Structures are given as structure tokens and as C-alpha cells.
Amino acid sequence: MAERVVLTYFDGRGKMESIRWLLTAAGVDFDEVFLTKREDYQQLLDDGSLMFQQVPLVEIDGMKLIQTKAILNYIAEKYNLHGKDLKDRVKINMYSEGLMDLMEMILMLLWTPDEDRETKVKNIKTKTKERYLPVFEKALAGTKYLVGGRMSMADVLLLECSLILEEEFPGIICESSNIKSFQTRMTQIPTFAKFLQPGSKKKPPHDENFKKTVRELFFITVPLRP
């Protein structure tokens, strides 16, 4: 029997959440190890598990994989979510990279000082509306999936991203009817519907506790507000 997939990260979304989504799409269940204190991280450094001293870490097929994108590509490739040929794959990667850029911008808001937040949010919203949403709205015209008429990593990331956008900026996708109906369709697929139910391995939005844990682990010196 194949060994179980093990994810090592914080008990929060961060850079691991897209991996959780993609494994869900692939129908692969996984175990999770949550880092809660500096010693947990130190242990991983000491045993040589982390090539660049960073998490996410994913143990799969007897390997210890790091680097989020490399991990996503491996899962996509293995579970047939990376298109039928090279040309599909490059398109999937283009869409996926765009979505990861957008999600990364939103993720990094977490570490943005309060005084810079408004400007950053404005910039992200403008880019979402003028740069990103039009691409996906157009790509989904008359088709269920972004590339090659079948589900790929790009669709999974678009679903994740569309839900994050609605959570962060309510109403932002309501005028993008193709994206909206894509989201409705995708969330009705049983594996995703289940993942979206309480009690699944999907993580809630980041909170102060998550920030505190990450800070303590990496000694990140973001000034703490009184």
C-alpha cells in the first residue's frame, strides 16, 4: 500500500493551502504535522528535511519535497491535472502562475503594516479587476474548464483564488458571470463540496494567533501593535 502523504506546515493557510486544494482535487487524503514552536522547526533543520530551510514540506512517494510550485507541479503531473500535452501544460502553468501571483499579493497583506494597508489593498483590487479577472472571464467563455476541456491545476487554483477574493473583497467577482458560474459548478463537485464543509482540512482565514506562531518560529520582526 502506498504511504500516506504528510504535509508539514503551520495550522493555517499560508503557502500550504493551494497544496491542500490540489490534493483534494486529486482525491488524495493526507496527514498534517503542524509547527507550533521554534523547536519543531529546529528539529526539521537538524534532521536535514528542509533543503532551503523553508516550509511547506510535503512527504510523498518516499521523497521530502519543498518549494510550493515544485510540489504543486508534481501533484498535478502525477494526478493528471496538468493537461494532455506540452502545449496544454504551458497554458496551465501561465494561468496558474498568474493566480499564484495574485494570491501571493493577498497573502502578503498579512505582513503589511496598518499604515500601508489601504494603499496595498487598493492596488490589489485594481489589479484584480483590470488585470486578472478579465483574463479568466474570457478564458471561461463557452467552456467549463480553463485548458483542454478538462479539469487542471489552473482550475483548482482559480477556484481557490475566487473564494479568497470574495472573502477579502466581497462583491469583487459578482460582475464576472463566467467566473461566478465556474465557481458555483466547481463547488458542487463532491470532493470540493466536502472540502468546503466545516471539519475538513481546509484552513480558516488567518488570524492573530497564526501570525504570532509564524513570527515566533522565524523571529520575524514585524512591529507588534499595542
Ligand code: P9H
Ligand atoms: N519559495 C507565512 C504566511 C504567509 C505568507 C508567508 C517560509 C518559499 C516556497 C523561513 N516559507 C513568512 O514569510 C512565512 C517560504 C517558502 C518558497 C519559511 C525562512 C511564510 C509565510 C514559511 N521561512 O514557495 O515554498 O517562504 O519557511 O527562513 O525563510 S511561510
